[in-house]
Amino acid sequence: MPSHRYRDVFSRVEVPLAERDWPANRITRAPLWVPVDLRDGNQALAEPMDPARKRRFFELMLAMGYKEIEVGYPSASQTDFDFVRLLAETDLAPEDVTIVVFTAARRDLIERTVESVRGLRNPVVIHLYTATAPTWREVVLGHDRAALTELILAGGRDVLELSTGLPDVRFEFSPEVFNLTEPDFALEVCDAMTALWEASPDRPVILNLPATVEIATPNVYADQIEYMHKNLARRDGVILSVHPHNDRGTGIACAELAVLAGAQRVEGCLFGNGERTGNVDLATLALNLHAQGVDPMIDFSDIDEIRRTVEHANRIEVHPRHPYVGDLVHTAFSGTHQDAIRKGFAEHRARAAAEGRPESELEWRVPYLPVDPADLGRGYDAVIRVNSQSGKGGIAYLLESVYGVELPRRLQIDFARHVQRHTDATGDEATAERLWTLFEEAYLPGGDTPVRLVDYTTSEADGATRTTVTVRIDGRDHTHSAEQVGPVEALTAALSAHGLPVEVLGLHQTSIGSGADSQALTLIEYRDASGTRWAAGRDRSVLTASLAALAGAAAQSAARRPYTASGRYPLVASS
Numbered sequence: 230m231p232s233h234r235y236r237d238v239f240s241r242v243e244v245p246l247a248e249r250d251w252p253a254n255r256i257t258r259a260p261l262w263v264p265v266d267l268r269d270g271n272q273a274l275a276e277p278m279d280p281a282r283k284r285r286f287f288e289l290m291l292a293m294g295y296k297e298i299e300v301g302y303p304s305a306s307q308t309d310f311d312f313v314r315l316l317a318e319t320d321l322a323p324e325d326v327t328i329v330v331f332t333a334a335r336r337d338l339i340e341r342t343v344e345s346v347r348g349l350r351n352p353v354v355i356h357l358y359t360a361t362a363p364t365w366r367e368v369v370l371g372h373d374r375a376a377l378t379e380l381i382l383a384g385g386r387d388v389l390e391l392s393t394g395l396p397d398v399r400f401e402f403s404p405e406v407f408n409l410t411e412p413d414f415a416l417e418v419c420d421a422m423t424a425l426w427e428a429s430p431d432r433p434v435i436l437n438l439p440a441t442v443e444i445a446t447p448n449v450y451a452d453q454i455e456y457m458h459k460n461l462a463r464r465d466g467v468i469l470s471v472h473p474h475n476d477r478g479t480g481i482a483c484a485e486l487a488v489l490a491g492a493q494r495v496e497g498c499l500f501g502n503g504e505r506t507g508n509v510d511l512a513t514l515a516l517n518l519h520a521q522g523v524d525p526m527i528d529f530s531d532i533d534e535i536r537r538t539v540e541h542a543n544r545i546e547v548h549p550r551h552p553y554v555g556d557l558v559h560t561a562f563s564g565t566h567q568d569a570i571r572k573g574f575a576e577h578r579a580r581a582a583a584e585g586r587p588e589s590e591l592e593w594r595v596p597y598l599p600v601d602p603a604d605l606g607r608g609y610d611a612v613i614r615v616n617s618q619s620g621k622g623g624i625a626y627l628l629e630s631v632y633g634v635e636l637p638r639r640l641q642i643d644f645a646r647h648v649q650r651h652t653d654a655t656g657d658e659a660t661a662e663r664l665w666t667l668f669e670e671a672y673l674p675g676g677d678t679p680v681r682l683v684d685y686t687t688s689e690a691d692g693a694t695r696t697t698v699t700v701r702i703d704g705r706d707h708t709h710s711a712e713q714v715g716p717v718e719a720l721t722a723a724l725s726a727h728g729l730p731v732e733v734l735g736l737h738q739t740s741i742g743s744g745a746d747s748q749a750l751t752l753i754e755y756r757d758a759s760g761t762r763w764a765a766g767r768d769r770s771v772l773t774a775s776l777a778a779l780a781g782a783a784a785q786s787a788a789r790r791p792y793t794a795s796g797r798y799p800l801v802a803s804s
Contacts, residue, residue, distance in 0.1 A: 238445035242362075245412045245456035251490035259518055259526045261468070261494040262511050264290055265299040268309070268331050269508055270498040270543065272302070278542055283312055284321070286542040289535065291326065293528050299329035299356065299496070303345035304338035313345040327352040329401070334359045334384025343391045352397045354435065357384050361418060362406035374414055381418055385425045400426045401435035403472065408440040408449075412456055420462045428466035435468045436461070437496060440483055442505075443476035451486035458491025470494035473509040475501060480509040485517070499539050500547050500554060513552045520599045529553075532605040559602045559612050561623065562658075564645075568622025569596035570612060621645040624664060631661035633747070634668075635739045640752055640763050647671045672752075672765040673781065679703050680729065680784035682776050685716045698723050700780065703787075716772060720779050729783040732756040736778075738771060749774040757786040 238244065266286060271277050278286065290298050300316065301309030313330060316322045328351045332342040339357070346353045359381050366372050372380060385402070392398050402422045404415050419436050428434035438457060440450055454471060461467055471492045473483040484495050501510035512535070515525035529535065536547050536554050549556040561567045573595035581588040593601045602609060609630065621641035628634045636644065647667055652659055659667070674681070683699040683706055696719040697710045709723030717733075724731055735754040740747045750767045751774040764785055766777025 238449055241444070242409050243412055244445075244449055244452055246452045249452055249455055249490075251451045251455050251486060254489040256485065256488055256518065256521070256523060258523060259515065260488050260492065261297060261470075262295060262515065262525075262527060263297045263299060263329065263470070263494060263496045264295055264499060264511055265472075265496050265508065266290075266498045266502060266539075266542070267312075268299045268301050269496075269504075270502040271309075273502060273504045273507070274543055274545075276544055277306075277308070280308060280312060280315075282542045283308070284315070285538060287312075287321070289538045291323065293535065294526065296325060297327040297329060297354070299331060302331045304332055304341040310341070310345050313349075316351070317346065317348040322349075322351050324350055327354055329354040329356055331356045331358070333357075334381055334387075336384075336387045339384065339387045340391055343388075343395070346398075347395065352399070353395060354399050354401050355388055355392060356401040356403065356435075356437070357381075357388055358403040358405050359384065360406050360441075361404040361415060362409035363411070364409070365406055378418055378421065382421060382425060385422050389426065399432060399434070401437055401470070403437040403439055405439055406441040407438040408444060408453060409442070412453065416457060416460055419457070423461070423463045423467060428463045430465050433466050433468045434463075435470050435494065437470040437472055437494075438492075439472035439496075440474055440480075441472075443474050443480060443483065445477075447479050447482040447486045450483045451490040454487045454492055455490035468494050470496060472496040474503065475506040475509060478506065480507070481513055481517070484509045484514055499535065500551060502539075502543050502545060510552075512554060516553045516600065516605075519604070530604065530606050533607065553600070553605065556611070559598060559607065561597060561612065564621065564623060566597045567626060570598065571622045571626040572596075573598070574609070574626075624648055624659075627661045627664055628668065632665055633740055633742050634750060635737075637735070637737045637752065637754075639754060640737075643763050644668060644671065668765075672763055673767065674764075674777070674784050678781070678784040679787045680724070680780050682720065682773075682780040685720070685776060687716060698776075700724065700727075702727055702729070717775055717779060720776055724779070724783045729786055730757065731779060731782045731786065733779070733782075734761065736775065738775075741767060751775040751778040753778045753782060755779075755782045757782075759786070 267283055287298065287300065301312055303310040303313050316328060322328060328346065328349060330342050330346055332338050332355065334357055342355060360369060361377065366377055370377065388400060402419065404410055404418055407415055423434050426434050438454060458469055469492050471484060471487040473480040495509065495514065497509035497511040498507065499512050501507040512529065515527050516529060518525045532554050540546055547554055550558060552558060561570055577588060577591060577595055581591055589603060602612065624645055625636045625641045628636060648659055648664065651667055679702065681701045683701050685696065685698040687694060687696050693712050695710060695712050696714060696716050697708060698716060698720045699706055699708045700720065700723050707723065707727055709719060709726060711719040711722055721731060733753055733755050737752040739750050739752065741750050742748065748767045748769055749771040750765060752763065752765050754761065754763055762785060764778050764782035766774045766781055768774040768777060
């Protein structure tokens with residue numbers, strides 16, 4: 230790799246602050262979120278939004294609770310201009326929502342921008358930007374520091390002049406590529422703009438400091454923001470804003486550290502759309518606060534509807550592993566993770582029952598799930614999925630959550646071996662339906678089985694209980710009667726009498742499904758000549774299910790017998 234071609238950030242720009250306060254700070258409330266999907270995000274799309282997509286996206290932002298929205302670049306696009314006019318001529322935007330429009334520092338563009346917002350009943354922010362970093366000044370704009378300062382101030386004066394008469398307008402300035410701009414020059418230009426616009430607590434100016442191209446570790450951006458926070462003139466008349474990009478993959482960290490360093494406002498896009506690797510992801514930032522117990526002040530209670538709308542508007546799919554919203558972010562395939570999650574859910578339910586409170590109100594502490602999927606409008610059906618990496622806990626969880634079947638721990642271990650063989654052989658994920666099929670094949674007797682319970686009866690005579698069972702062994706029916714024992718003991722004796730002794734070590738009752746249509750499922754652990762094994766039986770009757778499980782155990786035992794010379798199992802010891 231030709232890494233010698235690149236310089237580190239410290240050789241490209243002075244990084245201020247030898248002493249810093251931000252590492253000791255905490256985020257205790259949400260900043261002002263400003264989605265820029267309709268402008269910055271839209272500019273990055275291969276197919277920019279048509280009016281219908283743009284309107285649907287805007288309505289989503291309103292429903293989520295955003296109170297300041299950058300809606301477009303009216304001087305650069307007729308579609309953007311028309312959308313701002315739609316807001317001015319209709320009641321689409323509630324009156325408490327601030328509308329932000331974006332413009333370069335050029336008089337004709339500013340004039341067009343002001344015309345777009347004329348008549349809006351909403352508060353308006355006119356956002357003026359100019360690149361200030363040395364490479365942009367020299368290569369792109371051809372200005373030195375003094376000339377560029379005058380260009381920016383001229384734009385600021387044009388904004389003031391042309392917006393005169395607008396009822397509720399404020400101003401925003403972005404020194405684009407702030408993070409590569411000399412700190413003293415960034416401070417000089419920002420102070421000049423707040424002086425020109427007479428920034429005050431009653432009418433604050435927004436100073437937006439973009440990491441236009443991410444070039445350093447997040448702590449460097451935090452130092453730059455804290456320097457501005459501590460040294461800006463008229464600080465009480467400034468709303469300090471940040472606009473991180475994600476070129477190094479640390480845009481979210483940059484935004485969080487910038488808020489620690491004094492930023493009060495964050496611009497970004499839902500799920501991080503934007504030029505190159507995108508703008509900072511406002512959804513992840515907000516839900517990171519939620520996961521720390523801080524109200525993000527934005528509603529993410531139906532995150533899948535939010536995702537569907539964003540994907541429709543952007544025509545870009547959200548990655549399955551995208552934080553909080555991806556299809557797989559609440560899903561565990563690993564066996565150790567699944568076991569911990571299953572136990573965490575069980576503890577959560579038990580704690581809710583013990584405290585007599587709804588599960589949705591309890592402190593969330595389920596392992597491996599940083600937030601409750603239900604907070605985001607999701608169910609628990611996809612939390613645990615089974616593949617070759619999974620273990621007994623995940624398998625047991627799926628069978629219990631989908632079929633209501635509770636497996637004893639030792640049966641979980643035994644069944645996991647069957648599932649492992651299947652997933653290793655196929656390489657496929659095992660759905661709950663496939664797991665149940667594997668369970669039936671392993672433990673529930675099918676139609677072609679060498680041992681089958683035919684009938685049983687119990688009668689009382691002269692104070693004695695008599696039980697009669699009929700069992701079909703290798704196609705022949707055998708009837709056995711016994712006194713003072715129940716059907717299970719009678720069937721065990723009948724099987725033993727015909728060469729199929731089954732020693733029952735444990736019996737577990739559960740059910741398949743719930744309600745009136747549920748079936749009883751009996752799980753038995755037994756020992757025969759080949760070792761300890763499991764079998765199951767099912768029926769509407771618990772007793773019949775238990776007898777079927779015992780017959781199934783005998784059938785399994787018979788199937789493991791060696792063939793005789795005649796090609797038949799030696800099932801019957803004597804006739």
